[in-house]
Amino acid sequence: MKLRWIAFALLCALLTVGAISFNSASLQPKKKKILVVSHTAGFRHSSIPTGEKTLTEIAEKSGQFTVEFCRTAEDVKAMLTPEYLNANGFDGVFFNNTTGNLGIPDLKAFLKWIESGKAFMGAHAATDTYKTSDLGGDRSFVEMIGGEFRTHGAQCEVDAIVDDPKHPATQHFGSSYKVFDEIYILNHSSRDRVRVLLSLDKYPNDKSPSAGQPGDHLLSWCKMYGKGKVFYTALGHREDVWESEPYRQHLLGGIRWALGLAKGDATPGNRQPARP
Numbered sequence: 001m002k003l004r005w006i007a008f009a010l011l012c013a014l015l016t017v018g019a020i021s022f023n024s025a026s027l028q029p030k031k032k033k034i035l036v037v038s039h040t041a042g043f044r045h046s047s048i049p050t051g052e053k054t055l056t057e058i059a060e061k062s063g064q065f066t067v068e069f070c071r072t073a074e075d076v077k078a079m080l081t082p083e084y085l086n087a088n089g090f091d092g093v094f095f096n097n098t099t100g101n102l103g104i105p106d107l108k109a110f111l112k113w114i115e116s117g118k119a120f121m122g123a124h125a126a127t128d129t130y131k132t133s134d135l136g137g138d139r140s141f142v143e144m145i146g147g148e149f150r151t152h153g154a155q156c157e158v159d160a161i162v163d164d165p166k167h168p169a170t171q172h173f174g175s176s177y178k179v180f181d182e183i184y185i186l187n188h189s190s191r192d193r194v195r196v197l198l199s200l201d202k203y204p205n206d207k208s209p210s211a212g213q214p215g216d217h218l219l220s221w222c223k224m225y226g227k228g229k230v231f232y233t234a235l236g237h238r239e240d241v242w243e244s245e246p247y248r249q250h251l252l253g254g255i256r257w258a259l260g261l262a263k264g265d266a267t268p269g270n271r272q273p274a275r276p
């Protein structure tokens with residue numbers, strides 16, 4: 001009789017342990033998955049491998065998402081379709097210094113995939129991709145990402161204004177972010193359509209005729225695209241920018257926001273705060 005009770009108690013204990021471990025396993029959130037795209041049809045940045053390494057490291061450190069890579073024209077053709085992205089469980093794409101017309105088989109279908117509630121993230125030359133001139137006047141990619149590369153001068157230091165100090169991509173900066181990089185000047189980027197995260201209140205000191213002139217130049221933003229979330233930073237030309245901790249946190253915050261892992265306001269139209 002005693003033995004039977006012991007066996008019963010043991011069985012109960014085993015079942016309880018089993019149930020707990022099963023529950024904790026099923027409570028573990030599934031990791032998100034990003035496809036990092038680095039194919040270039042125009043200028044190719046030497047920092048692309050550093051970008052891939054950085055994104056791999058911050059993904060591992062976060063423990064919340066993983067990265068896979070799409071590097072060649074053949075990869076783009078095979079991977080940047082809604083069918084492939086859905087079949088392989090991707091939650092978003094990161095355009096790592098891509099340029100030009102990448103050869104996505106059906107660009108409209110790809111944009112619709114983002115619009116359906118996926119994440120689009122991009123650094124630096126992501127706005128030098130599918131420009132209006134690459135698409136015979138079609139602005140559909142530019143409208144999704146929120147701006148288009150126009151020009152840049154010599155690399156220089158900027159003291160970027162943090163327009164949204166509460167956003168996960170910028171909350172670690174304080175009121176400004178000093179960085180030495182190649183600074184893009186953009187077309188079709190408007191505060192009315194995006195939530196600005198970083199900006200300049202004057203033209204960068206890049207040795208061009210406009211250097212230092214007052215103006216409003218957007219450097220990073222987030223926006224909704226249908227149900228999709230878009231995060232872009234114009235910074236990320238230089239290897240040492242990708243390797244720097246403030247930039248890595250900027251990326252991590254932007255990625256976590258776009259994947260729905262961190263909350264942040266995407267309401268467009270925020271104004272540049274006054275310099276403290």
Ligand SMILES: [Zn+2]
Binds near residue numbers: 045182236237
């Ligand atoms: Zn560049």
